[in-house]
Amino acid sequence: MVVVGGGPVGSTLGLLVPGALVLEAGRFPRDKPCGEGLLPAGVEVLRRAGIELQEAGYPAIAGIQYRAPGAPWARAALSGTPGRGVRRLRFDRLLAATAGVRPGCRVLGLRQLPSGVEVQTSEGAVGAEAVVVAAGIGSPLVRQLGWASPRGDAQRFGLVGHLEAVGGDGDIVVSLLPSFETYLAPVGEREVLVAVLGSRAALRSAAGDREERYRRLLAAAHPELAGAPLSGPVWGAGPFPRPVTQVASGRVFLAGDASGFLDPLTGDGITAGLQQVEFLAQALAEDLTSAAARYRRWHRAQWRRRRMVGYLARQLSGRPSLTRRALRGLAERPAALERLINVSQGSSGWGALGAADWAALLNWGRR
Ligand SMILES: Cc1cc2nc3c(=O)[nH]c(=O)nc-3n(C[C@H](O)[C@H](O)[C@H](O)COP(=O)(O)OP(=O)(O)OC[C@H]3O[C@@H](n4cnc5c(N)ncnc54)[C@H](O)[C@@H]3O)c2cc1C
Structure with missing residues (x-):
């Protein structure tokens, strides 16, 4: 398998799939604009891939606070494994080095053949059984594949x-x-x-x-x-946002930001990408011929959940009276916020939020 892009998502796939060739255009250490907060579910994927962030000295993140002028702070504790502050300069280098990423090799194009994929790189052509493009937000390869969505208005x-x-x-x-x-x-x-x-x-x-x-x-x-x-x-x-129209077809798959980017406000981008490649590694190991359809279904459900959480988060901002009302409710019922964050990181479904949680989130009836 060839993986395009040795960011956190591509490198982690390289750790999960023995023998995968991960090609990275840049050289490490390199920086990347990011919020650098990794949610517990992402920390757990990395642990399963053999990376212990605690041992590597990344600071623990114990909770998420929401603040707004004129409102009490609302805080959700991150239960179980803490999140981690992942300074990208160090984090990306650690993952790439552990996964044996090949730096300085840019993928220029992909051609699906009946028996595999031809990968054109800055160092010549390579054949692959399957290709995962984890080349980041707005990748030209996604445009070449014809899978990029037109940009929306609310930029x-x-x-x-x-x-x-x-x-x-x-x-x-x-x-x-x-x-x-x-x-x-x-x-x-x-x-x-x-x-x-x-x-x-x-x-x-x-x-x-x-x-x-x-x-x-x-x-x-x-x-x-x-x-x-x-x-x-x-x-x-x-x-942002940068959605795509397709995340898999035949032997070509998109993962991480290349498979669509919503909004940084929810801080779930790396975590979502790590969950995608964990699913993909499993699906590809089980059966290559059905992997594209299975991944499309799984990714669609993940995207819907993330879009809904992002929508709720965005509704809280830009409307000061609604923001104050919601923060008042959530400050009184931190468990509602904790459950919402668990939905956001994919560790529970919407059913985990009860009527009282929704009432706290929206703080109905309060002014
Ligand atoms: C302002 C902001 C704040 C954010 N805050 C958070 C946060 O707090 N927590 C969080 O989890 N996420 C956050 N995110 C999202 C997070 O940055 C991304 O989800 C994450 O970087 C995605 O990782 P990736 O590996 O998919 O892509 P990237 O990190 O972009 O890596 C892609 C790699 O592919 C390489 N590449 C590109 N094209 C090619 C090619 N043709 N050939 C070979 N290599 C190529 C690039 O050089 C790069 O190294 C934030 C994003 C932004 C913009």
């Missing part, structure tokens, strides 16, 4: 930076401001990541160059970080 963007500071008290902190959101994750002993997310207009509402705008928006949510030095560049990210 969102991000600004991502790292600060030399301690923050979040071991939690991910999501701050819901009237026109944008911030997402903070502790990623080192004295390093936090903060992503600012919103429409292009919202991210341009502050004056100055990219770094100045980032600092102004960040300070609105986290005044305590206003003076903290940046420990790297400020990255732009987006647009």
Whole structure:
């Protein structure tokens, strides 16, 4: 099998499928704009693939806090295995090195043949029984396959930076401001990541160059970080969402962001991709001829669940009175938020949320 892309998703597939050839265009260490919060379900997939993040020194994430001006903080504890702050510079290198990824080799095109797939690379052509494209958001290969969706209207963007500071008290902190959101994750002993997310207009509402705008928006949510030095560049990210029309056909499969990207606000991107490749590794080992149909069905259900959670999260932002109401309800009933996060990371289904949880989430009848 050939895997295109040695990011976290492609590398993990390389760990799960003995003999897989993982081709990566870049060289490590390399950075990637991300929120760097890995949910417990993702930590568990990596454990099953042989990677122990705790031993590798990645900070634990104990919970997720939601904050908004004029509302109490709502906090969900992450039950069982903690999440991890995964500084991508180190994390991606660790996974790629463990999986034996081949760096500096770009895949240029794919051709499905009756007996396999011809993979054209910057180093010549390679034959493969099956190919998994895990080449990240907006991959040109997905466009070449004709599987990219046209972009929608509601485009969102991000600004991502790292600060030399301690923050979040071991939690991910999501701050819901009237026109944008911030997402903070502790990623080192004295390093936090903060992503600012919103429409292009919202991210341009502050004056100055990219770094100045980032600092102004960040300070609105986290005044305590206003003076903290940046420990790297400020990255732009987006647009999102980036859906696709197809995730598998014949012997070609998409995984990770290449199989569709929703929104960073839910912080489930890496986890979802790791779950996809765990399913795919199993399906391919069982029967290559039925794997595409099985994966399409499984992926569709995962996508629907993630889209619904993303929709709920997005509904909370940008409507200050609704946000305050919901946070009040969730602060009083943290179990509802914990169950919603379990749905978000795929460790339970919607049935886990009872009527009282929905009432807390929406805080019906309160003003
Ligand atoms: C602002 C922001 C915040 C986010 N926050 C979080 C978060 O907190 N938690 C979370 O879990 N997720 C988060 N995500 C999502 C997360 O970053 C992605 O889901 C994750 O990186 C997907 O991994 P991947 O391996 O699919 O793709 P990538 O990490 O993009 O890796 C793809 C790899 O493929 C390589 N490649 C591309 N084309 C080729 C080619 N033709 N040939 C060979 N190699 C190629 C690239 O060089 C790259 O190394 C966030 C995303 C954004 C933008």
